[in-house]
Amino acid sequence: MGRSGGLDFMWKKEIDCTLKSASVHHIDIGVREGEMEWRVTGFYGWPAVGDRHLSWELLRLLNGQSDLPWVCIGDFNEILFSTEMKGGSRAQWQMNNFQAAVDDCGLRDIGWKGYPFTWDNGQVGEANRQCMLDRAMCTNSRPDIFPYAKIVHLDREWSDHAPIKLIFDKRVTGVEAKRGFKFEQAWLGEEGCEEAVWRGVSKGRGGLGEALKHCARELQAWKKNGI
Known part of the structure; x- marks a missing residue:
């Protein structure tokens, strides 16, 4: 969309990907690896607060289109909890609406590594605002499909957003990822x-x-x- 934004999706030719649907706010891709099939959606939430409900309507619509294991990743332009913001405040109803959409879709947040806040307004002092607007979530229905998945927050350079990298492999930066300990x-x-x-x-x-x-x-x- 000119020089002001838009979505792009690229993959290596040896990976079997199929475009399911796309708009200016999402790209939904089916991925087949041998006998296993899953889907990944690149998501861009509406930036204006008054339009944010459209983000959650789209998320629910996408959820209802397939029962495949699902990863949804991108800039949601919203936070789930107040701890995901540094400086300023967020209206509770905004976070509640996001939380409700996530619950309705059966999504869970994929763990991340790095600096927690992926967006910075570029101001200094008391005017500075930072939020974790970018994230990846996957469905709870088949957690065995993504047992080692995790997000790495990379360094923010020329953009107000930090890139986020989703890693599926067992090895993360050369170190094998281990399942977290869980007390029963x-x-x-x-x-x-x-x-x-x-x-x-x-x-x-x-x-x-x-x-x-x-x-x-x-x-x-x-x-x-x-x-």
Whole structure:
């Protein structure tokens, strides 16, 4: 659209991609990898607050067009929580509307690494505003399709937005990504759980963070080896 914006989608020729639909606010692509098929949508939310409801209508419309595992990534021009903004404030109803659309679509945020705020208004001092407007989300229905997916916030240079990079591979910048530790409530009733926790706490002499890491390791060893 001249020199003022627009959407572009590019892929390597060896990747089997099919255009599903497109507008000035989205590009929806089907991806086939062997027997697995999923879809990715590049999304650009309406920038004006008065038009923001159109973003959520489009998100719900896209959600209803397929039951394939889905990744939706882009500039949503909105935040989900007040902690995603630095400087200034956001009306709660704006965030509530975004949250409702995300819930209706069964989407979950993909974890990210880097500086949290992807947009900066370029002002200094008290006038500076920063937000996490750019993100990637995927459907909860098939989390096994994207077990290692994560977003990396890259450095912001010439734009007011920082580029975000979605990585699906097990290896992120040469380091294998590991599944995050998850404590199961049912463990509390099992023999040996409490002892594993106390072993971890006793090793964590570097503060709470170290204690939690040791607790996770002890619990994982307990579940795997029964110790």
